[in-house]
Amino acid sequence: MINSATNSTSTSAVSSASVAASTTAASSSGAGSAANLTQSDFLQLLTAQLKYQSPTSPANPTQMAQEFAAISTVDGINQINTQLSSISTANGAAQMAQASSLVGKQVAVSGNTLIANSSGAATGAFSLPSATGSTDVTILNPDGSVATTLNLGALSAGQQSFSWSGGKAGTDYTYQITAADASGNPVSATPYTVYNVQGVNLTSSSPTLNVAGSATALPVSSVQTVLGAA
Secondary structure (H helix, E strand, O other): OHHHHHHHHHHHHHHHHHHHHHHHHHHHOOOOOHHHOOHHHHHHHHHHHHHOOEOOEOOOHHHHHHHHHHHHHHHHHHHHHHHHHHHHHHHHHHHHHHHHOOOOEEEEEEOOEEEOOOOOOEEEEEEEOOOOOEEEEEEEOOOOOEEEEEEOOOOOOEEEEEEEOOOOOOOEEEEEEEEEOOOOOEEOOEEEEEEEEEEEEOOOOOOEEEEOOOOOOEEHHHOOEEEEEO
8 A cells, every 4th residue: 555655646746747847848938839839948848758757657769759850840940931031031122122223214125115205205125136237117106007117227136226206295106117137138126115114112022113104013024124214
């Protein structure tokens, strides 16, 4: 009877001590839930478990190995998330700097629209894969009729631009490029729509550009080339 009472008392003491150690470790983490336990808290709990384990029923080594693997995985994921957050913040700052540098400049995006400003002037741009012997720009009214044709002559390969001052303020026109090399063979040009950047929009997940002549902000990634000051 005495031995039975003694064993019962010993087991109760072990259990109480283990609970106390667990409570202390959880409190040190600043929260009482396992979701908030740190790696240090886990090791403190494990030490208490080993210290107060019953001699007749020691801790299962396989289970302990699994617990080590679990806490290492969680700790690794937390470190990765921290690194990704830092990278995201750095990328956001770089995008903001890039967008801000475009304010007050003319940028070209894919398209063939000519946007007449308040004085009726418009700027267009295009890219040539090779040099031309002749280059013509046909400007079309909104109804599809021809407004005028500009003869730009021979041009070198690469980015080109042109200006037109015969438009009506606030009107969108379109244009077509007809080009040929010195032998008369056609040269296919890539047209661009040119916008004047007025500001940076920060309402979306990444900065966009507020431009004259468009109610929709432009993604910075849509910019094909920068022509210079507006």
